[in-house]
Amino acid sequence: MSEIQLESVLTxxxxxxxxxxxxxxxxxxxxxxxxxxxxxxxxxxxxxxVFCSYGSVKCPPVQQQKNCCEGPG
Incomplete structure (x- = not known):
């Protein structure tokens, strides 16, 4: 399993x-x-x-292929 990245470039x-x-x-x-x-x-x-939408790297739970918390609304 690859190492989880904790930094992402938001654009x-x-x-x-x-x-x-x-x-x-x-x-x-x-x-x-x-x-x-x-x-x-x-x-x-x-x-x-916002990291999954606008970041260079997806959030840690998504990187680990785990269920991430639900978005608002």
Missing amino acids: CPHCGHAVKEVMPTDACQYFYECRNCKQLLRPKPGDCC
């Missing part, structure tokens, strides 16, 4: 700003405010968190 779909962030291992991150344009990012339909 804002609105302005293209990219920043490396450390992903939480014990919760899904549903919201993220872009540091550049201040838009609030939410997961795309079918994704559990």
